[in-house]
Amino acid sequence: MSLFWIVLGQPGGLEEMATSKKLITREEWEKKLSDVKIRKEDMNKLVMDFLVMEGYVEAAEKFRVESGTEPDIDLATITDRMAAKKAVQCGNVEDAIEKVNDFNPEILDTNPQLFFHLQQQRLIELIRDGKVEEALEFAQEELAPRGEENQSFLEELERTVALLAFEDVSNCPVGDLLDMSQRLKTASEVDAAILASQSHEKDPKLPSLLKMLIWAQSQLDEKAAYPRINNLSTATLEDPRDL
Amino acid sequence: MVNCLEMSGGDLSVDLSTLGLDRRRRDDQEMEDEEEAPTHLNTINSSGGFLVVSTDKLSLQYTNVNLHGHDVGVVQGNCPAPTRRLVYYFEIYVKNAGAKGQIAIGYTNEHFKMRRQPGWEANSYGYHGDDGLLYRGQGKGECFGPTFTSGDTIGGGINYASQEFFFTKNGKLVGTVYKDVKGPLFPTIAVHSQNEEVNVNFGQQPFVFDVEAFATEERLKQQMVIEKIPLPLKVSHWIIRSYLQHYGYQDTLDLFDLASVSALPTAPATHENGFCDQGDSYALSHRKILRQFIRSGDIDSAFNKLREWYPHIVQNETSTICFLLHCQKFIELVQLHCVNRIFNKQNGDMEEAVRYGRVELVKFLEVPSSTSLLEDCIALLAYEEPLKSPVGYLLDKKQREVVADAVNTMVLLTDPALEDPQRRTQSHLEKLLKQLTACCLEKxxxxRDQGEAFHLHKVLQKRKGVKP
Structure with missing residues (x-):
């Protein structure tokens, strides 16, 4: 229904637009910091999470003994995961596929994109080794049929095969496929897929928390001047600039 | 060593409250986030005469026949929407659209005149059923969403992250509108024609709209922004390393370094970015050994080593650190008794624990700061099965970790190169996490107290695919 009142309203909060930033002194801030309680066992969990996710198996095993922190994942599986990842990093893609299948055959069955990327990596390695005949055969027999299922696969396949067209691959437009970064990319896909199969997150929590700290500080910058930590590796509080 | 001997007079101590000792009575920080949320309709401050609120205060009906512009039946929730969260949300079910279907859902503040539709007045917002328009005190409604009538479920929420109101119809998001009002807001419902009847759901029933998924998506949006922030190279690695050093987890540290070197054949990670490798490795092997003794329950050996290496730490018999160690020794004796009881019932008396308590713990009865832990320790004696008692937490291995951490801190404080003792008692990781928490709380x-706080504990409890 149409409204038949004359409303003399003011949007709320106009008076606050002009207020300046709050200044929080070091003393006040340190009081606030001391009120924050961080549990030791939570920090231990964070450390364990990092060791597990980054594949420090022996360190994780030892940390469990030294700190009594239980990992939320079977430590034995880290070794398998790291082995599969490492195989890709070293260019042994067939080996990696076998390791992933040993770990859990469902991973590749249910993840066509990962499987395609592994096969693509295998093709790249063949081209790198100068095995042109073998590479072509592999592309036509193994990769092309998969490309038919998925347009983006086909495009990637074409891009990869283009490597064969250049004499000097280091200067060609698709040369980046031969970079170490391509292996690392595929390797981290393998890593993430294995972790996902264990219903585990794919990234360690600590880096995200550090990013969150940078973000939270910049958010608070808009409202207050307060002692910041500008260097994460020293964790030193620095006095607010406005002081 | 002069420096620390001077301090040993009494200053050299650990603050009991920082040790996380009181595990029995914790979780206070998370409790702080609990606030009152509306549970029913406010029947006192409503436009009585035009509407009737049911006895359970969860439904309302327009009973008047007259239909004048000032005869709106409005009712607010019994308290304002809570703010210390990402999203607040409630729903109404239109049981009967009555003569004209002039039902509205929205938010109003405490000054709202209880004779108007939400949205007609300044600082009020309403999604109206008869025209599907959104009103926000601007004189006329704005194009917003579909109309709603009998059988529809309509929701109204506040997204504190984006500072928006949002409305839903039958489980689907209708739209959002910027919230340019500050201060407490009441969920508000209005009825305005004969026989209009509405049920309200303040969360006592499951919502039709998946508000959890809505909140998760909102968090994800924030997370995507955060994940794009670059970090200095290897900084996480460095923080983990300094944590292991700080707490004297030396064996882990060695394996970590070994694996890092083989993974990163270039320069040692610790010297990149100007990280310095000094400081926290102070007395590392001593701290490791002390931790191992305490973790294995061998308090006597820990005491002996402390007397040998750092006599001033334990020279004051009533210091906090001695208290903690004596308590732990007592706890270990109770533990031993429990174990003995399982294997040999004859040997199952607590005599030794009692004797130890009489000699060593009695001294601390006069020390006010030690009361709570002391009481809990002594209470162990009261139970036939201490492990299952309310103070059973003391027998957990975590208690050993607490004592080991305290001893570790004391040893760190004896570092002659020490400049700022306050900073030394915390690992880098702890400082960073405290800063993160404090920033979020302060923001x-x-x-105006709006939004979620940061709790490390909650972050760690979340597992992929599992709702917290």
Missing amino acids: RALS
């Missing part, structure tokens, strides 16, 4: 405090 909320300066945003």
